[in-house]
Amino acid sequence: MPAQAPLLSGRQAGRRHRRADLRTIIFRRCVLAVPVVLGVSLLVFLLAGISPFNPLTAYLGDRYVQASVEQRQQLAEALNLETSWFSAWLQWIGSALTGDLGYSRVFRQPVTAVLSERMPWTLLVAGTGLFLAVVSSLLMAVRCAYRPGGFLDRAVGAGATVLQGLPPFVISLGLLGVFAVAAGWLPGGGLADPGAELSAGQVARHMVLPVLATALSQLPWLVLSLRTSTAGIQASDAVRGARLRGLSERTVVRKHVLPAALAPFIAVLGSRLPEVIVGAVLIETVFSWPGLAAAVVSSAQALDFALLAALTVLTTITVLAASLLADLLYMLLDPRVTADV
Amino acid sequence: MSAAIRAEGHTVRIPVDIRGEAGWVHAATSVDFTACRGRVHAVVGESGCGKTTLATAILGMLPAGTRAGGHLEYVDPNGRATALTGEGRAAAARTAGLRGRQIGYVPQSAATYLTPVRRVGAQLRETLRELRGQATAEELLDRVHLDPAALEAFPHELSGGMLQRAALAFALAGDPDVLVADEPISGLDPHLAQLTLGLLRSIADSGTAVVLITHDLQALALSGTADELSVMYAGRIIETGPAVRILTAPAERYTADLLAALPANGLHPMPGLPPELTNLPPDYTYADRLRAAAELEADHVR
Numbered sequence: 001m002p003a004q005a006p007l008l009s010g011r012q013a014g015r016r017h018r019r020a021d022l023r024t025i026i027f028r029r030c031v032l033a034v035p036v037v038l039g040v041s042l043l044v045f046l047l048a049g050i051s052p053f054n055p056l057t058a059y060l061g062d063r064y065v066q067a068s069v070e071q072r073q074q075l076a077e078a079l080n081l082e083t084s085w086f087s088a089w090l091q092w093i094g095s096a097l098t099g100d101l102g103y104s105r106v107f108r109q110p111v112t113a114v115l116s117e118r119m120p121w122t123l124l125v126a127g128t129g130l131f132l133a134v135v136s137s138l139l140m141a142v143r144c145a146y147r148p149g150g151f152l153d154r155a156v157g158a159g160a161t162v163l164q165g166l167p168p169f170v171i172s173l174g175l176l177g178v179f180a181v182a183a184g185w186l187p188g189g190g191l192a193d194p195g196a197e198l199s200a201g202q203v204a205r206h207m208v209l210p211v212l213a214t215a216l217s218q219l220p221w222l223v224l225s226l227r228t229s230t231a232g233i234q235a236s237d238a239v240r241g242a243r244l245r246g247l248s249e250r251t252v253v254r255k256h257v258l259p260a261a262l263a264p265f266i267a268v269l270g271s272r273l274p275e276v277i278v279g280a281v282l283i284e285t286v287f288s289w290p291g292l293a294a295a296v297v298s299s300a301q302a303l304d305f306a307l308l309a310a311l312t313v314l315t316t317i318t319v320l321a322a323s324l325l326a327d328l329l330y331m332l333l334d335p336r337v338t339a340d341v
Numbered sequence: 342m343s344a345a346i347r348a349e350g351h352t353v354r355i356p357v358d359i360r361g362e363a364g365w366v367h368a369a370t371s372v373d374f375t376a377c378r379g380r381v382h383a384v385v386g387e388s389g390c391g392k393t394t395l396a397t398a399i400l401g402m403l404p405a406g407t408r409a410g411g412h413l414e415y416v417d418p419n420g421r422a423t424a425l426t427g428e429g430r431a432a433a434a435r436t437a438g439l440r441g442r443q444i445g446y447v448p449q450s451a452a453t454y455l456t457p458v459r460r461v462g463a464q465l466r467e468t469l470r471e472l473r474g475q476a477t478a479e480e481l482l483d484r485v486h487l488d489p490a491a492l493e494a495f496p497h498e499l500s501g502g503m504l505q506r507a508a509l510a511f512a513l514a515g516d517p518d519v520l521v522a523d524e525p526i527s528g529l530d531p532h533l534a535q536l537t538l539g540l541l542r543s544i545a546d547s548g549t550a551v552v553l554i555t556h557d558l559q560a561l562a563l564s565g566t567a568d569e570l571s572v573m574y575a576g577r578i579i580e581t582g583p584a585v586r587i588l589t590a591p592a593e594r595y596t597a598d599l600l601a602a603l604p605a606n607g608l609h610p611m612p613g614l615p616p617e618l619t620n621l622p623p624d625y626t627y628a629d630r631l632r633a634a635a636e637l638e639a640d641h642v643r
Binding site: 014236237238239240241242243244245246247248251255256259260262263333334335336 | 400402437440441442445446448450453454455456457458459467468471472495497498511512514515
């Protein structure tokens with residue numbers, strides 16, 4: 001029909017427009033990330049500068065009292081503690097651009113080495129835990145969507161609400177108490193048993209509890225938000241339409257309810273990443289897991305500003321990247337969404 | 342001419358809760374209705390007269406808690422009848438088995454009928470697969486005069502008229518014996534409305550029983566699509582018969598007023614307001630509305 005031709009070619013132009021929008025979004029966010037990262041790092045150094053704690057005390061520990069004034073002076077110069085916080089920041093930025101993130105006093109090795117050594121362990125536990133939470137929340141929401149308001153739906157809703165009220169460290173300590181201490185089925189901390197070789201089997205056994213704690217602390221939010229969006233979609237004209245044209249309940253839930261619920265779910269997931277990171281800090285500390293998140297705690301306690309600044313900037317970049325990824329996925333999953341560029 | 346949908350004394354009461362007060366919507370009262378294969382049976386009436394509830398009942402999708410009395414059944418070509426109303430899982434399974442396969446549906450709001458995040462083609466092929474339809478997606482679109490390029494589009498990328506025809510293609514996927522079209526031409530311009538009515542006519546001519554629910558008497562009178570016409574008022578069918586006869590020489594005052602309200606006949610407004618179907622008095626008729634309207638007018642004059 002000739003009358004339809006302009007409409008359909010307009011549609012193709014719309015698609016091209018969307019692809020251009022995607023590129024614009026990526027470019028804009030990357031440009032905007034630069035001042036944000038600079039600002040965050042500046043803030044870290046400012047806080048370090050006005051902090052009442054003396055890094056030298058943290059560095060020397062008990063020996064601080066024994067050290068003479070000259071010794072302290074020498075050490076402070078060697079550790080570059082005498083410069084103002086602003087010039088320290090400028091120095092840090094300058095060397096960071098060349099790939100040198102400074103030296104971690106608490107781990108006594110370059111910051112880059114600390115990061116590359118600990119990053120895989122954090123990714124392993126946080127990634128596996130989050131994956132487990134996403135998969136099980138999707139499975140649960142699908143089961144619940146078959147009968148909104150049914151027994152399973154209400155049980156999952158109540159369970160998730162209770163679980164949401166528990167902070168990650170309570171969940172971690174609970175798991176530790178039940179499975180490691182009382183039952184003794186699983187090891188309660190570290191990467192491997194004392195004296196044992198660091199093997200895949202050892203790590204697999206040791207990561208069970210931290211992964212479970214991560215999954216359990218992220219699960220309730222995901223389940224509750226997914227349940228709310230599936231309930232809304234169940235009542236929509238489109239789902240009623242799918243039933244009216246004779247599709248089976250299985251197809252209605254999997255092909256109509258779930259795809260429509262996925263886009264808002266991805267948005268929640270992207271906005272949840274800061275929570276995942278905070279959760280990882282607590283969980284890695286409870287389980288003595290040698291990841292980056294645990295290093296945040298050690299570096300803060302020891303006033304190890306080089307490492308702390310690197311970790312803060314890394315967290316900032318991760319959060320920005322996750323929210324960009326969530327927005328891009330939302331656009332790809334829902335063809336109606338147009339980029340606000 | 343064999344009956345495909347048969348209603349005798351079909352009565353529907355739907356529970357409602359208006360600001361904490363429970364009530365019953367008298368959506369259908371003693372409805373007698375027959376739709377035959379090869380014919381278009383139009384149901385007309387003002388908004389809120391119970392037309393859509395009749396469509397919903399034929400598809401077995403009345404809301405939970407609804408009480409239905411009398412008979413409403415689908416009669417297959419061999420004369421075997423299946424009840425379309427009833428409560429419980431058995432009734433739900435019975436009507437779910439008929440939907441799409443024996444009884445097709447064309448929705449009122451085609452714009453929200455399809456899942457927005459999936460392409461039209463993917464959803465049409467899924468429907469064909471599930472209903473074991475013999476046609477291909479392209480053939481179905483051709484039947485409703487739609488460009489096959491629409492298969493690649495997302496629902497929001499099509500115009501209202503295109504979506505309405507796409508919805509018709511979905512209704513035809515299972516090659517149904519009965520087609521229920523609920524206000525298929527509301528919101529379409531006159532040209533597209535005539536096109537849709539023409540399609541429904543040709544579907545009926547190929548042997549399907551078409552139930553056409555509309556409030557657009559104008560388009561109906563212009564196109565001559567309908568064979569039979571039933572006029573519904575306050576949940577009752579007050580007049581039924583050959584469409585030509587009713588459109589030219591109505592027996593009921595209500596039908597005559599409906600026709601007089603058409604632009605072509607001088608745009609005389611309907612007197613009074615249509616009744617609320619919640620807790621309707623059992624003997625309510627159009628005469629009650631005329632009387633109330635006359636009283637209101639008398640008050641106004643004084």
